[in-house]
Amino acid sequence: MTAVPSTSAPLVIQAAKEAAWTILVVGLLSFLMVGYQTEVLQGQQMSFVNRFGDVIWAMVLIPIGRFLLVLARGGLLLPPAVLGGIATLYLFGAAVLGLAGSPLYGQLPLPYDQPMVNAIFGVGAVFILAAAIKGQRDRRRGAQTLEMREAAEARQARIARNMSSILGPILIVLAIVIPWTPWGDRAVVDSLVLVMTYVMLGWGLNIVVGLAGLLDLGYVAFYAVGAYTYAKLSIALGFTFWESLPIAGALAALFGVLLGFPVLRLRGDYLAIVTLGFGEIIRIVLINWQSFTGGPNGLGNITRIDFFGLPFERNPAPGTESFHTFFGLEFASTHRVFFLYYVIIVLALITNFVTIRLRKMPIGRAWEALREDETACRALGINPTNTKLTAFAIGAMFAGFAGSFFAARQGFVSPESFTFIESAVILAIVVLGGMGSQVGVALAALLLIGLPEVLRDLSLYRMLVFGGVMVLIMLWRPKGLLAYREPTLLLHGRRKRNKAGVQS
Amino acid sequence: MEWLFELFHQVNYELPKFVQFLIVGLTLGSIYGLIAIGYTMVYGIIGMINFAHGDIYMIGAFQAMIVLLICGTLGISWVPLQLLLMLVVAVALTAAYGWSVERIAYRPLRGTQRLAPLISAIGMSIFLQNYVQLVQGPRPKPVEPVISGGVTVLTRADGFVAQLGYLQIVIVLLTVALMAGFTLLITRTSLGRAQRACEQDMKMASLLGVNVDRTISLTFVMGAGLAAVAGMMVTLYWGNNDFHMGFNAGIKAFTAAVLGGIGSLPGAMLGGVLIGLIEAFWSGYFTAEYKDVAAFSILVLVLIFRPTGLLGRPEVEKV
Numbered sequence: 095m096t097a098v099p100s101t102s103a104p105l106v107i108q109a110a111k112e113a114a115w116t117i118l119v120v121g122l123l124s125f126l127m128v129g130y131q132t133e134v135l136q137g138q139q140m141s142f143v144n145r146f147g148d149v150i151w152a153m154v155l156i157p158i159g160r161f162l163l164v165l166a167r168g169g170l171l172l173p174p175a176v177l178g179g180i181a182t183l184y185l186f187g188a189a190v191l192g193l194a195g196s197p198l199y200g201q202l203p204l205p206y207d208q209p210m211v212n213a214i215f216g217v218g219a220v221f222i223l224a225a226a227i228k229g230q231r232d233r234r235r236g237a238q239t240l241e242m243r244e245a246a247e248a249r250q251a252r253i254a255r256n257m258s259s260i261l262g263p264i265l266i267v268l269a270i271v272i273p274w275t276p277w278g279d280r281a282v283v284d285s286l287v288l289v290m291t292y293v294m295l296g297w298g299l300n301i302v303v304g305l306a307g308l309l310d311l312g313y314v315a316f317y318a319v320g321a322y323t324y325a326k327l328s329i330a331l332g333f334t335f336w337e338s339l340p341i342a343g344a345l346a347a348l349f350g351v352l353l354g355f356p357v358l359r360l361r362g363d364y365l366a367i368v369t370l371g372f373g374e375i376i377r378i379v380l381i382n383w384q385s386f387t388g389g390p391n392g393l394g395n396i397t398r399i400d401f402f403g404l405p406f407e408r409n410p411a412p413g414t415e416s417f418h419t420f421f422g423l424e425f426a427s428t429h430r431v432f433f434l435y436y437v438i439i440v441l442a443l444i445t446n447f448v449t450i451r452l453r454k455m456p457i458g459r460a461w462e463a464l465r466e467d468e469t470a471c472r473a474l475g476i477n478p479t480n481t482k483l484t485a486f487a488i489g490a491m492f493a494g495f496a497g498s499f500f501a502a503r504q505g506f507v508s509p510e511s512f513t514f515i516e517s518a519v520i521l522a523i524v525v526l527g528g529m530g531s532q533v534g535v536a537l538a539a540l541l542l543i544g545l546p547e548v549l550r551d552l553s554l555y556r557m558l559v560f561g562g563v564m565v566l567i568m569l570w571r572p573k574g575l576l577a578y579r580e581p582t583l584l585l586h587g588r589r590k591r592n593k594a595g596v597q598s
Numbered sequence: 599m600e601w602l603f604e605l606f607h608q609v610n611y612e613l614p615k616f617v618q619f620l621i622v623g624l625t626l627g628s629i630y631g632l633i634a635i636g637y638t639m640v641y642g643i644i645g646m647i648n649f650a651h652g653d654i655y656m657i658g659a660f661q662a663m664i665v666l667l668i669c670g671t672l673g674i675s676w677v678p679l680q681l682l683l684m685l686v687v688a689v690a691l692t693a694a695y696g697w698s699v700e701r702i703a704y705r706p707l708r709g710t711q712r713l714a715p716l717i718s719a720i721g722m723s724i725f726l727q728n729y730v731q732l733v734q735g736p737r738p739k740p741v742e743p744v745i746s747g748g749v750t751v752l753t754r755a756d757g758f759v760a761q762l763g764y765l766q767i768v769i770v771l772l773t774v775a776l777m778a779g780f781t782l783l784i785t786r787t788s789l790g791r792a793q794r795a796c797e798q799d800m801k802m803a804s805l806l807g808v809n810v811d812r813t814i815s816l817t818f819v820m821g822a823g824l825a826a827v828a829g830m831m832v833t834l835y836w837g838n839n840d841f842h843m844g845f846n847a848g849i850k851a852f853t854a855a856v857l858g859g860i861g862s863l864p865g866a867m868l869g870g871v872l873i874g875l876i877e878a879f880w881s882g883y884f885t886a887e888y889k890d891v892a893a894f895s896i897l898v899l900v901l902i903f904r905p906t907g908l909l910g911r912p913e914v915e916k917v
Contacts, residue, residue, distance in 0.1 A: 122694035126664045126687070127657065128733050138740045140667060309713070356902050363647060364901055367856045370849065371894030382887040514845070518649075518720045525717045558728035564721025565703050572710035 109164035113157040120156045124149045151205040159218045166225035169233070178222030185216030193551075210555040214562075254576040258533040265536060269439055273432050283431050285547040287438055287503065291496055292543045294442035296523040296535040298492030301449055303521065304529040305458065306485035307465030308358075309366040312373025313520050315353075316346040316490035318380060318512035320497025325393040325507045326386075335399050335502040339495060346494025347487040354486040358479055373517055380509040392508025399434055399502040406430035434503055441499060445492045446532055452488070461485055519543075526567050528574025537575050541567075614752040614760040619882040620875070621751075625766045625835065627874025628773035632828040633851035634858070634866035635780070636696075636821030642797045642861035643817050644708065649719040650699055652848015653726040654822045657695050658829030659839045660734060662688040663741050666833070677744055681768075684830050689823045696822025697815055699726075705811070723844075730841040741837035769831050776827060777867055780820075784863065793817060797861070850877075850893065857897050859910020868908060872896075 129149045130142045166174035185204075192199040192209030199209065206212050272278050272286065295317065302310045323342040327333035333341075357368045380387045387393065398406065401417045408425050410416035417433075418425045452458040460481045464471050468478055501507050523542055527534030545563065549556045567575070633655050640648045662684045669680045703718045748763035784790035792813045795803040804810045832847070833839060854873045858865025873893050880892040906912050 119694055119698060122691050123698060126661045126691055127730070130664045130668070132660075132664060132667065132734055132739055134735075134737050134739060138742075140739060140741075142664070142667060303713075309716075357898060360901055360905050363641070363860065364856060364905060364907075366647065367852060368898055368901060371853065371897055374849065375891050375894050378888065378891050382885075514849070515724070518724075521713075522717050522720060525713045529711075529713070554732060555728075557724055558732060561721045561724030561726075561728060565718050565725065568714050568718040568721065569703070569706050572707050572714040 105165065105168040105170055109161045109168070112164045113161040116157040116160040117153055120153050121149070124152050128152070148206065155205060155215055156218070159222060162222045163225055166222060166229050169229060171226045171229045171233075174222045175226035175230075178219050178226060181219035182216055182223055185212045185219060189213035189216060210552055217562075254528070254531070254534075258531060258576055261537075262533045265533065266443070270436075273435060280428050280431055283428070283435050285544065287431065287435050288547065289540055289543045290435070290438040290442050291500060291503075292520065292523060292539040293536050294438065294445050294496045295493060295520045296527065296539050297442065297445040297449060297532060298489050298496065299520050299524050300527075300530065300532070300535055301452070301461075301492070302485050302489035303524050304531075305449070305453065305465065306461040306482060308482060308485065309362065310369045310486075310489070311366050311514070311517055311521065312353075312369035312371070312376075313489070313493055314512045314514070314516040315373040315376040316349060316493035317497040317500070317516070318376055318509075319346045319349050319490075320494030321501040321507045321511070322380065322387060322393070322497075323494070324498040324501040325396050328397045328501075329393060329395065332397075334397065334403070335498065336402065339498050342498035343491040343494040346497065347491040350487040350490030351483055354483045355479075358482045358486070370514065370517075373512075373514060377509050377512055377514075380512070388508075390509060392506060392510075394506045396501050396505045396507070398505050399430065399437065399499075401433060406433070434499075438499055441495055445495075448488075448492075449532065457481065457484055522564055526564070526574055528571075528576040531574065531576040534574055534576035541575075611754065614754045614758055615882065617752055618760040619878045621760070621762055621766055622882075623875035623878030624871060625769050625874070626877060627871030628769050629828045629831050629835075629870075630847070630851045630854045630873050631867040631870025632773060632776065632824045632831075633847060634854040634870045635863060636825050637852050637855040638858070638860055638863060638866040639793075639817050639821050641855070643793060643814060644704075644715075644800075645712070646704070646715040647719065647852065648704075648818075648821075649716065649848070650703075650722040650726055651821065651825060652844035652846075652851065653723050653730075654692060654696055654699070654844070655825035655829045655847055655851075656839070656841065656844030657726065657730065658688050658692040658822070658826030659833045659843065660730060660739075660829075661691050661826070662830035662833045663739060663839055666741065666744065680744060684833075685827065688826045688830050692826035692829070693819040693823045695726075696818040696825075700815055700818040705814075723848075727841050727844070734841065736841065738838050738840040741833055741839065743837060744834055765834055769835065772827065772831070776824065780824075780863070783820075789813070789816060850890075853893060853897050856907055857900055859907030862907070862909045862911070865907060865909035 129144060129146050131145055132140055132142045134140055162174040162177055165171075166178075188199060188202050188204055189209040189212045191202070192212070204212055205215065269286075269290070273283050295313070299310065299313050302308050302313070320342040323345050324333075324335065324338045327338040327341065328335075353369070353372050357365060360368060381390050383389070400406065404415055404417045404420050406418075406429050407416045410419060416425075417423075417429055423429075453462070460471070460476050463474075463476065464478060464481055471481075472478055500511070504511075519542060523535055523538045526542065527536070527538035542560070542564070546556050546560055549559060552559070633651065636651045636654070637648060640646065640651070665684045665687045666680060669675075669683060674680060674683070699722055703722045704715050707715045707718055743765075745765040745768065746763075748761045748766070750759050751762050752760040784793065792803065792808045793816075795806070795808055796810055796813050800810055803813075828847075832843075850873055851870065854869035855866045856869070857872060858867070858869030876893050876896055877889045880886075880889040884892075900908065904910075
């Protein structure tokens with residue numbers, strides 16, 4: 095790849111062939127789906143609007159991009175760098191203008207009306223630019239041998255490890271002080287509460303997937319158990335958040351054991367589909383068991399979180415104290431949000447702390463050993479079922495805590511919050527973060543949950559961008575953002591490991 | 599003898615309903631089975647759960663629907679020609695989606711850790727759903743039935759009629775024909791041989807001159823083609839397409855693939871038909887709300903006693 099071809103003609107022809115092929119594929123993909131937009135008219139009749147202009151633009155722009163990308167990967171760097179750079183600036187600039195509502199946007203000659211669609215094509219231009227820059231870097235370094243590449247990989251793993259140990263405390267300090275900085279207004283802290291909930295869920299699932307190597311696609315079920323436990327305890331029996339927190343965790347862990355017991359002898363993807371099925375079963379039961387769970391409408395009027403007995407209310411009932419009257423403060427709605435924020439930080443840090451400690455205990459060692467080689471573990475006398483069950487139960491317990499917190503934050507729970515997509519997002523956080531890396535999980539949660547919050551204005555494109563980002567990060571860093579996943583303990587120290595990936 | 603007579607009467611009374619559920623179950627099962635083949639083939643060859651497959655099916659359904667509408671505006675009203683056009687165009691264009699998804703989101707990740715393609719597939723699934731929502735709008739699309747009517751199979755004294763719709767006959771026959779063709783393709787052609795070789799040992803196959811990339815691409819193309827046929831069927835059968843219809847069908851089909859033993863083609867079809875029948879009978883005799891619970895529970899039960907599914911080969915552990 096790094097050798098510069100003596101003549102660039104074959105490369106250009108090759109790129110042209112690729113581009114021609116791309117024209118065909120883009121045409122096939124978009125002809126019906128984009129070219130014919132169906133619309134439902136009155137009386138259930140349907141008609142369509144033709145948008146062949148959009149199809150033709152896609153058939154022109156994407157092959158050009160492909161052409162330049164092949165050139166950049168083949169070592170012809172200048173045209174892709176220049177054109178990619180110009181297109182990036184132009185498309186993103188225009189998109190920013192359009193999103194800001196500038197009248198200038200209408201004047202610019204652009205392929206699409208929608209600013210976001212132009213921005214998505216701009217992302218393609220970034221790719222070309224990145225490929226050109228990478229080509230330049232490779233050329234400067236010269237040809238790499240296998241040993242050099244392995245050394246580079248080891249260096250990266252070391253950097254990731256060091257980054258984690260530096261980044262971790264910095265992130266914690268940042269998280270603690272951010273409400274007191276000028277950026278910490280109510281909306282931001284509210285979003286951060288959500289992010290921290292997912293950080294906690296990610297850390298919880300990390301025990302199951304990252305440490306024990308069990309693929310769980312129904313993690314959200316335990317989150318739901320925790321949320322509904324608090325909801326029911328609060329509504330029916332008048333429990334406060336703090337009283338029901340341990341019960342919610344215990345119940346979720348019990349569900350983990352109940353599910354795990356029959357199915358944990360299944361391997362890999364069989365386990366994945368059973369956990370997925372379990373998640374769906376819980377959701378269906380929540381929807382249909384009207385008398386107990388309130389059905390699709392869910393349960394409302396759950397007691398909100400209180401400050402160890404002091405509610406956050408503007409007008410406390412006569413004879414009782416509220417948070418602001420007790421401390422002699424002016425009532426502010428931010429009190430509750432800030433308190434929620436610190437509660438979830440503490441809960442998440444407990445999860446983190448427990449995980450780190452467990453890793454060093456016999457059970458944690460057994461999880462990691464089981465992940466690497468189940469047969470060997472059995473030969474050494476580790477009971478795989480019990481070991482897996484513990485991982486499942488502890489992971490489920492933390493999901494139960496998080497669920498309970500979720501109910502206390504919202505004051506309302508419904509089955510809609512516990513769909514499969516939630517499980518998928520939590521799993522994506524664990525994998526994108528680099529399995530086993532606690533800081534990586536936090537970063538991935540910040541990215542995957544924070545990004546849609548930032549993009550809230552782009553309503554329609556929000557989830558499109560979300561899905562696309564998931565794919566792109568995976569392509570960019572297949573091992574996760576902070577990838578190092580070695581067993582904590584190795585027989586002969588840190589030797590080069592030739593196997594990567596979950597073995598289950 | 600009195601009780602036997604009684605029993606006979608009872609059976610005679612219940613039979614039409616039973617037959618009706620059987621017909622519905624087989625139709626549903628055909629659709630699930632066709633989608634399940636896509637899951638099972640991809641799993642067999644590269645060992646990943648292709649979560650975007652349900653959305654490929656959804657795109658197939660949309661494209662079949664659009665072809666049908668275009669037929670309407672072009673004045674093509676002869677039903678067999680309509681069906682043929684839907685089949686050919688939807689299969690070809692959906693296969694292009696299958697190919698592109700593999701090329702963009704999975705091929706660069708081949709040989710990395712096992713969960714990376716899974717996450718990429720989940721991202722792709724979210725992307726495709728929202729892409730369709732953007733380009734086709736969020737509202738469900740009603741499709742007017744093209745094939746209606748049917749033959750009466752059984753009639754009960756109180757007027758309940760078990761009917762076998764012409765559409766149901768078309769669906770089941772088409773599925774059987776596709777399955778037969780597909781079995782031939784896998785067992786008799788060089789492509790099928792290459793596929794089976796890649797399934798056993800990808801590296802060895804490539805050393806022996808099998809073009810692994812091309813074989814995997816074609817696997818995705820075929821899986822997407824079959825999903826498009828399923829999408830076309832469901833467009834004709836229910837005629838209510840929306841952008842997240844692929845999720846439920848995908849999960850059901852994946853369950854079917856696992857139930858039959860993932861990696862096994864006859865298993866996928868068997869699993870699909872079983873899931874279809876379970877759903878139909880459960881909705882018929884018990885409550886429709888819990889039909890998915892029933893399907894998943896039976897999956898768990900089967901897996902407890904046969905951990906590799908009904909027709910799956912037991913895994914050989916290598917140490």
